Amino acid sequence: MIDLIYIEDSVREHERAKEIMARFPKASVVPCNHYKEIFNPRGQNFRLQKKKPALILARQTGKLIHPIPPSYGVGGTTNYYFSHLLNCLYDCRYCFLQGMYPSAHYVHFVNYEDFQQSIDQTLKQAKEPVWFFSGYDCDSLALESVTGFARAYLPFFNKRPDAWIELRTKSTNIEVLENTSPFPNAVVAFSFTPEEVSRQTEAKVPPLASRIKAMHKLAELGWKVGWRIDPVIDSKNFKQRYSTLFDNLLKGLSPNMLHSVSLGAFRMPSGFFKRVEKLYPQEHLLAGQLVKTGGMVSYRQDIEQDRLGICKDLLRARIPEEKLFFCESPVV
Ligand code: SF4
Numbered sequence: 001m002i003d004l005i006y007i008e009d010s011v012r013e014h015e016r017a018k019e020i021m022a023r024f025p026k027a028s029v030v031p032c033n034h035y036k037e038i039f040n041p042r043g044q045n046f047r048l049q050k051k052k053p054a055l056i057l058a059r060q061t062g063k064l065i066h067p068i069p070p071s072y073g074v075g076g077t078t079n080y081y082f083s084h085l086l087n088c089l090y091d092c093r094y095c096f097l098q099g100m101y102p103s104a105h106y107v108h109f110v111n112y113e114d115f116q117q118s119i120d121q122t123l124k125q126a127k128e129p130v131w132f133f134s135g136y137d138c139d140s141l142a143l144e145s146v147t148g149f150a151r152a153y154l155p156f157f158n159k160r161p162d163a164w165i166e167l168r169t170k171s172t173n174i175e176v177l178e179n180t181s182p183f184p185n186a187v188v189a190f191s192f193t194p195e196e197v198s199r200q201t202e203a204k205v206p207p208l209a210s211r212i213k214a215m216h217k218l219a220e221l222g223w224k225v226g227w228r229i230d231p232v233i234d235s236k237n238f239k240q241r242y243s244t245l246f247d248n249l250l251k252g253l254s255p256n257m258l259h260s261v262s263l264g265a266f267r268m269p270s271g272f273f274k275r276v277e278k279l280y281p282q283e284h285l286l287a288g289q290l291v292k293t294g295g296m297v298s299y300r301q302d303i304e305q306d307r308l309g310i311c312k313d314l315l316r317a318r319i320p321e322e323k324l325f326f327c328e329s330p331v332v
Contacts, residue, residue, distance in 0.1 A: 002146070004054035006030050006038050006105075016110040017057045020146060027055075034058075039086075039103045047279050049104035050091055055146065060109035064118040068133055071327030074187075074226065074260040076131035076164060080122065083137035084109050084149050090139060090170060091203035093285050094231055097137065099272025106143065112152050119156075123163055132157075135168025135189070142171040150176045158183045168228060172206045172214040182222035187259045189226035190215045192249065194241035197233045201285055212248060219257045229315075230264030230327065232307055234289065234299060239310050246314055255319045262325040263311050265304050266290075273297040 005027045011017040012031070021029065032038055035058035065080040073079040086107040087097055098104070109115075123130060134140045134153070144150055150167060154176070157165040161184070168189045177188060193201070195208045205211075219225045227249060235241060268276070270292050277286050291300050298304060308326070315324055 002027050002055045003052065004028050004030065006032050006035070006054060006056040008032055008035055008056075008058045010059045011057050011110050014057075014059070014110050016112065016148070019148075020055075020057060020108070020110070023146070024055075032056075035107050039101070039105060039107055042102055044103045046098055046102070046104045046275075050098075053087065054105045056105050056107045058107055058109055059111045060114070064115050065122060065132070068131075068136070071264065072133065072136070073131060074166070074189075074262055074325045077128060078126055079131040079133065081133040081136040082115055082119070084112065084115065084134070085138035085143060085147060087137070088139050089142040090205045092170075092205065093201040093203070093276075093280065093283055094233065094266060094268075096268050096272050098279060099268060099275045106146075108143075108147055116153075116156055119160075119163060123160060126162070129162045129164060129185075131164040131166065133166045133168065135166065139169050139171055140167035141169040141173045141176075144171075144173050144176055150180075154180050154183075154186065157186060161185055166226075170202065170205045170211060172210045174214045174218055177218055177223060178221065182224075184224070187224045187226050188215075188218050189228050189260070189262075191228040191230060192245060193229075193231075193233050194235070194245045196237075196241060197235050200235075201233065208245075208248075212251075215249070216253055219253055224259035226258065226260040226262070228262050228264070229311060230262055231266035232263060232311055233266060233285070234303060234307050238307060239314070242311055243314050246318055250318060255323070258319065258323055260323050260325055261315060261319055262327055263308065263315065264327040265298060265308060267296050267298045270295055270297050 002024045007029060035056045038056055065082045068079040068081050087104055119132060141150060157163055164185045166187045166189050170191050190211055198208050215225050289300055289303055290297050312326060
């Protein structure tokens with residue numbers, strides 16, 4: 001799975017880095033001074049690298065947790081995200097990461113202890129529960145076998161009832177959750193698009209039916225689960241496709257078992273979008289009905305409002321209102 005590992009000098013003796021290196025004894029190992037030497041140079045071929053990304057083991061320094069972008073939350077008043085990993089095992093055509101990063105290599109920050117210290121400092125200053133989102137720059141569970149992220153962080157959050165953790169994923173890799181007792185301040189949020197859209201735009205993502213099964217399994221085990229219908233992707237038979245999706249998600253799951261459902265419009269900063277267009281000039285999703293307004297690319301406003309309205313109506317007919325969070329693209 002990993003043939004090439006770059007390792008920052010600063011983590012050569014870090015226990016987590018050593019464990020990961022031991023798991024890939026056949027990988028070539030290249031030392032580096034700082035991960036940005038490998039990751040940041042312009043002119044790298046993201047699309048080519050995506051076929052076989054290298055793993056970069058590094059230490060994150062500076063600010064380790066960040067305020068979430070507007071409309072990312074699910075009801076909390078204080079919300080942060082943190083990233084143990086940059087980039088993703090999967091390859092969704094609408095993903096902003098491919099426009100944001102110059103490289104498709106995985107950067108894994110192994111210094112969990114520093115992130116956890118930052119989380120504790122934030123909690124100390126907080127007067128109310130704080131949310132921490134872990135799936136902003138990556139998928140929270142897809143590379144669990146490499147990173148051991150959930151294995152390390154679930155016990156940490158379990159001991160801190162005022163800290164909510166959201167794992168956001170398209171993975172079916174739920175073994176670590178099956179082997180952990182559920183606790184109240186954790187939400188496993190699965191991102192979904194209709195099956196036909198997923199097949200066309202979400203390369204390497206497990207089939208929809210397997211992801212639904214994983215979500216149901218976790219709900220049965222007592223984990224709080226959520227749906228992230230974000231981004232909403234336009235396609236033919238839009239209403240019927242989303243209606244079928246919601247029905248399938250609910251088969252065998254009571255709406256009361258759901259923690260939250262969020263709905264988000266497709267949006268991407270125009271600089272990122274330009275790069276993605278260059279990477280995939282033939283891509284149908286990127287052509288046509290998208291427009292640039294201010295610094296963002298999104299669906300034409302009439303289309304966006306119509307498609308979000310349809311999804312809202314479909315969700316309202318199925319899910320209690322207090323569980324619904326509608327995140328629309330910022331007005332620019
Ligand atoms: S699963 Fe999420 S992070 Fe991964 S490629 Fe798809 S949109 Fe991007």
